[in-house]
Amino acid sequence: MSADGDRSADGDGLSAEAVVRLRLAIGRLHRQLVRASGDQDLTAARLSALARVKQHGPLRLGELAAHEGVAVPSMVRTVTPLVADGLVARTPDPRDGRSQLLAPTPLGLETLTRIRRERTALPAGRGTRLTPEQCRALEAALPVLELLLEEPG
Template identity: 45%
Template structure:
């Protein structure tokens, strides 16, 4: 195997199906490990809803449910729990008085920031265990992972 690095040789020997399975399993495991860290005040679904509200700005319940990929009743239950914690609020839709918009509150932003800070601290700790070569490989892989994560047309 002269001239071919170990990762390159592994990549050539691995089918797309095998690579997809390994990538899915590894990313899932890493995601679960990261989600274990941070304040236990928010479920993953609640954190996702708040994050979406932060990104989208004021939005109707149905649009939020579509963005989150859940049913309107499921999203309604999540919204009610977040509203009870004063992490989001309902405001009238000035364009349609029959409708309401959902928006994140300052406390909701603080909760999200706390969660992100603690989860990032976990990753910083884990990154500190990498060798310089592993770190360089990770930096090189980030462009590829970001490309895989992008929506078509981005």
């Protein structure tokens, strides 16, 4: 490995080692967060769709698919179990009787709130082990991590 940790040729960006460590840390933390909620049957796609319906609903299936960045047939496969499990309801669209609107049910809202609470408890509890300096460093890193979430362009 080079002295700079295999940085890109122009010297910008993360070293290869840092990228691997970041990927592993995020992946492992994600798996731990999923396990913390105890809702193993609610896939990431379904949970994301439920959260979007809460955030933007009621909305049409095509609108939800656009928010999630997937094709409508994929969204049908994601939403169907949510409806079957009573987490999302379909109602006729008052503007177009041929379309339906998706909205979270009370059970869906309760489930989303519970999962968020359970998944928040994990880092909150572990954060108590950090020193004040480590807490400040982690808080300072959050805007940078949030930048990684943004799609280019």
